[in-house]
Amino acid sequence: MEYVNDIREILREHRRRAKLTRDQVGAAVGLSGASIASFEQGRMIPQPDTAERLDAHFKTGDTFQRAAQEARDDARPTWLRPWAEHELRATMLRSFEHSLIPGLLQTEAYTRALLRSGRLPEDVIDRTVQVRRERQAATVDRPNPPMLSALIGEVALTYGPSDVVKGQLEHLLEASRRPQVQILVVPRTAGLHPGLAGAFVLATLPARTRAVYLDDQLRGRTVTEGADVDELERSWEIVRGLALPVSLSQELIARAIGDLD
Numbered sequence: 001m002e003y004v005n006d007i008r009e010i011l012r013e014h015r016r017r018a019k020l021t022r023d024q025v026g027a028a029v030g031l032s033g034a035s036i037a038s039f040e041q042g043r044m045i046p047q048p049d050t051a052e053r054l055d056a057h058f059k060t061g062d063t064f065q066r067a068a069q070e071a072r073d074d075a076r077p078t079w080l081r082p083w084a085e086h087e088l089r090a091t092m093l094r095s096f097e098h099s100l101i102p103g104l105l106q107t108e109a110y111t112r113a114l115l116r117s118g119r120l121p122e123d124v125i126d127r128t129v130q131v132r133r134e135r136q137a138a139t140v141d142r143p144n145p146p147m148l149s150a151l152i153g154e155v156a157l158t159y160g161p162s163d164v165v166k167g168q169l170e171h172l173l174e175a176s177r178r179p180q181v182q183i184l185v186v187p188r189t190a191g192l193h194p195g196l197a198g199a200f201v202l203a204t205l206p207a208r209t210r211a212v213y214l215d216d217q218l219r220g221r222t223v224t225e226g227a228d229v230d231e232l233e234r235s236w237e238i239v240r241g242l243a244l245p246v247s248l249s250q251e252l253i254a255r256a257i258g259d260l261d
Contacts, residue, residue, distance in 0.1 A: 007067040012040050014058045029053040043126040045071045072134070082222045086211040087139055090146045092204040094236055096195045098153035101168055103132055104140050105150060105175055110168040113160055140181065149182040151195070151239050157185070157256045166260040173253045176246070184243035185252050193242055194235040202236055
């Protein structure tokens, strides 16, 4: 997979015309030369504020801003785009993951370790990490975020390199103390339950409409048909009833961190 957009050529050409090095351009916009190299190589896309600073530096109007937005749209898989819009509008998100930490709560190190396990090219990993980071910034990390209630299987607290897992669990514990985040661990003793059929996220949207995101190994899909959403909401409630309360979930996460010391 290759993420190609004019942003690479635009930046390279304007830098060449100005006879500037990558380090010089980076210094002008508050970044490193390595970041400028990543933009030119298509491994990363400038954030909106960075694109604005590039436009100001090169006096290009909104050229970089438009190109960066187009690149961001192109980099997001087609099947993810409908869900990303629901995610932005959601007033509440309820997720279930059995074996992984939910994407909106992942650290960059955890995401990279997960993607590398699939032997993906480094440029694809870089772009996927950036898209996920942008989704986090637009939801759980934004001012007035939606309520996030995450059910996580206990086994998810143990998978991965110990240093990566420890940092991820510390982030999870910190996130669980936010007023708009509720993390509930589903213990191993819960046994069989409908959530084991696969990960999903329920979004409650304005005017009480709902949408669901279903994930699998190849691609995700968005479900909005009422009966299907009702069935998945029922599954979430069943699993919710098997999860540990917030305080006990926090204690379990803290113990898992201690086991890694």
